[in-house]
Amino acid sequence: MFPFFRLTALFHRFRHNIRAGGKLALLCAVLLAACTVTPEPAQRQTVTVTSHTSQTPPRPGQQLPPVPREFRAVWVSTVANIDWPSRRDLSSEQQKAEIISILNHAAQMNLNAIVLQVRPAADAIYPSAIEPWSEFLTGEQGKPPSPYYDPLQFWVEQAHERGLELHAWFNPYRARTPQAKTAAAKNHISRTWPEAVKQYGDLQWMDPGEPAAMQQTLDVIRDVVKRYDIDGVHIDDYFYPYPIKAANGADLDFPDDAAWLRYLQSGGNLNRADWRRENVNRLVSAINQQVHQEKSWIKFGISPFGIGRPDRLPAGISGFSQYDKLYADVELWLSQGWLDYLAPQLYWPIQQSAQAFKVLHSYWIAQNTQQRYIWPGLYTSRIDHSDKSWPAEEILNQVDAVREQNGSGHLHFSMISLQQNRKDIRQRLAAEKYTMPAVIPATPWLDGSTLPTMPQLELDGDQQSVTVKPGSDVAAVRLLAIWKRTDQQWLFSVQSASKTGISLTGTPQTGAIREIAVIAIGRNGMESQTARLSFP
Template identity: 65%
Template sequence: MFLFNGSSDLSVNHHPAKPRGQLHGLRLAASLATLLVTLLAACAGPQPGSIAPQSGAAKSPVIVNAPPAQLPLSKDAPATPREFRAVWVSTVANIDWPSKRELSSDKQKAEAIAILDQAVQMRLNAIVLQVRPSADAIYPSALEPWSEFLTGEQGRPPQPYYDPLQFWIEQAHERGLELHAWFNPYRARTTQAKAGQARSHVSKTMPAIVRQYGDMSWMDPGEPQAMQHTLNVISDVVRRYDVDGVHIDDYFYPYPVKNSAGIEMDFPDEPAWNRYLQSGGNLNRADWRRDNVNRLVAAIYQQVHQEKSWVKFGISPFGIGRPDRLPPGITGFSQYDKLYADVELWLARGWLDYLAPQLYWPIQQTPQAFKVLYDYWSTQNLQQRHIWPGLFTSKIDHTEKSWQADEILNQVDALREKAGTGHIHFSMVSLSQNRKDIRKRLAQEKYTSAALVPATPWLENTNIAPPQLQWNEEQKLLRVQLADPENTRWLAIWKQTEQQWQFSVQPASKLTIDVRKDGQPAPLKQVVVMAVSRSGQESLPAKFSVTTP
């Protein structure tokens, strides 16, 4: 993740899916079977002293920003709240996790659990975890070595051995959180690297495609092998792990580096460029570089969905677009000309499921005005993909230039006022440290109830059958029977008391709903449950109300 202050100064800071037609056929059959059972159960009517199902119509998802106690009571549950509330967890340079190299496996796990628990307490619903900082891995891989940011030595696994990515996925899902795997596409070595490179690192196995640029190493995007290697790495993770999303950041061609005379150095890609010319290529060098990046983006989108149709693909580019399209008054670094990232084209072609432009400037900073830039990206969104901006929450720190917490809170409000459906915080360390009470205030003032991640119906626009609920009188539990367990990721639950509606989300692996409070039955009037698919599609509600003899 690259941070830019708006001036010329730059500073850094599993299983293969079934064929789609087969899945759809199975879901249709399950839906019809469940509908028949539901109709028969409804005809039988409620039994005395039990919880009985009721019919109800589906509602259009909306964001519910009011505290649960302020939601108006009605016979029907409110619309399901939807908003992407995520945070980046950086492994590079031990920014967020693990806090330092060479921690024991138990300490690494404890830190991960602490982060996930804090995310739940804040009512976030997604983690964007960096799994490939620099052509290395935080998981066992036959393609790339273990990251030195885990163990202090590239290629050395954690001790005692465990799979950190699998651990993060399981623990996140258990808490109702999505887990998006964040890859850096081309970086091969960072300035923070201290250890030597392992034999399995790309700099050793394919040295001809790696370039030295400034004090970093880079896989050359113009080399077909570099692109294919990155595609292989991403496909391997999607195939083997139950991730909810694949995420790449703003590092395509590297940010410009200046020499000792203060002049920008060109990226040293002459071998690939000369081969392109010799093969008859007729693009100029800048357009050729953009085409290299475009082909990578399009290929990732295609391959991710070939592996698993429901996995979202998101990109977090620099926040300012093409200079020739910018709104009046907006100025700054041109990723189109310097990083060769044609983000507007990706949106127009629909080569992503969500865009997270890094809008890392204050609302009142006119040359990079937060609201104006959000509006700009919205107007470029021809395929109506999700726009979930990155927020520079880590700018809240202990320096003289620190932002106040109100800046981030106001940015959340600004996005909601513009009908925005989500955002991502960079990064977790600022929330974990609760700088200037930002974590506490977000939870108390902005994330006052749980929310589902917005659906991506263009991935899998299929109906999901509603669950069936059975009351266990002895345990005071509702038992959930899923009609489509293979495709159900979450249960969205409304509980109605005399005073309010309360919303919660739990994993579909947890098939009971506790209606007790402090060990005693809560005075519930109604429980409404929807099955939610992996792509966020919501079933018709299964409604149960408490009746008395």
């Protein structure tokens, strides 16, 4: 595995590494939390998850509880083999076994989404006519898995079978990392469009000011959206690269002189910083439009650095400026509604005053004028075995903090910390914070007029199970949300809509099942009317 937290010199390379700012260590990482808007289906009210915070299921009664709602996701990084595959020399069966292990752990702890890195460095973990197979997958760029299979298709199918969403995560502009060991393939952008790729320190970077670079990213995303049944498109914080230092200690400027001069010669009148921000703005806006034109239900999410514009920061907050250094005008994207969820990287402890978790969370909520979702990224991988390790309580308390601020979701970076169950974090999240499943909050602004048809329930001859028959819109249904009432409580579960059998067998702990209620959940998270059956 890549020594992710060991080498300070590499921290600025990857989206979840550490950035230093003054005396304080700032972490450049992933997504954020919580919007107060609560989507409601026409027939039955759905509220932002509240019952998930209780340690006991709702007590029995004829009034059906609301479907618990919360986005609970984890990033799975392929760059440098951080999460998957664990090595570059694994066979196809070994890769599949790791996928199954990751998804099983995610489902067992009641997560509901995987954010999978499908494009780590202008390459692909799936068959592509546009970019080469990733070196991190097979050990050689351009080399397919052997025996051959389509990893992304396998991820999608296996995630959906477990009732998990699969969001495809693209790095927008990174072309090559220092961890690359083999030569670039013939169809890598550094060879097909060399003028669009710049050397920056020991990185190769697609220049956001070059039309070919932006078009390549758009073409790659469109191709995946068209060919795969993904639930979300996700991009990270690497627009312009994190600055590296020149010999004199100053930031080394990104070498985009050619594109800048062409802009000036064409009559452009923005200053260079604003021009760079406009390049990034055009990409974000175009991805948002393109994704929803191809498939209206797919969510588009962005995971920027967690600190916003310097001129808007709350009192007491300081640190690295993505607005000035990465040319990311995140506040503009929110105000324009160019995304469906924002996952600011809130990778600091609650008590770190200059980057206070709760203050920054509140800041992003305040910027959310279009009422999209704010789902923060939590730095769960800071739980390790080093002297600087966070205690598990830090992440558990951050989950509570998001919920206390009316948040509706969060993401963990990254899966390896949960796979390894560092300091029992996976078990504690399952036992203390994710005590029952939750459905991802709905996105009624995406294909919002389409509601699933109410399912039909048939009691099987053995009287111990129910068969669910969906309506005519089978392809638009993702999940079945299931309530079972006993004499003591309501029990909630979720299963893939492809699994149409529901057991009615009780346990000594729960008692006999007296009633079942089933709700179809559409691709946009909207709910059908409720089908109910009662039993003596």
